Amino acid sequence: MSAPMYTRPHPASTGRTVTRLPWWALALPTLAFVTLLALILNPADAHAAGGEPAITHILDAIRQVIAR
Template sequence: MSAASSRPAAAKARRPRLRMRLPWWALALPVISFTALLTVVTSPAEARAASAPQGLVALLELLARIVRGGA
């Protein structure tokens, strides 16, 4: 083997750099979510309790009893 034909190990291991770009929504969605949650947290005086329909409450109570094993 001649020394001129062999390449250093570092040159073989080097790979071309990939340029990956994120879509616009990959940054926009977390920013919008954080802003919305921050708004909710900073203004709790305007928050009201949500009322669930009576049928939904009964269903959720039944599911809770089933999960606890006390059906």
């Protein structure tokens, strides 16, 4: 005679799952975004690009609005 087997419910099915991210899971993408934004805002460092990109004008206008 076989005994009934108890199966534990999957943690996702209990409805009490809380996902906690480590601090670096938000800090690293933010740091990468800020670094890339700083590179875009300083086109003098982009030696291969000819002329001034249009995004620089847009970002300068945004920066002036924020600075007011």
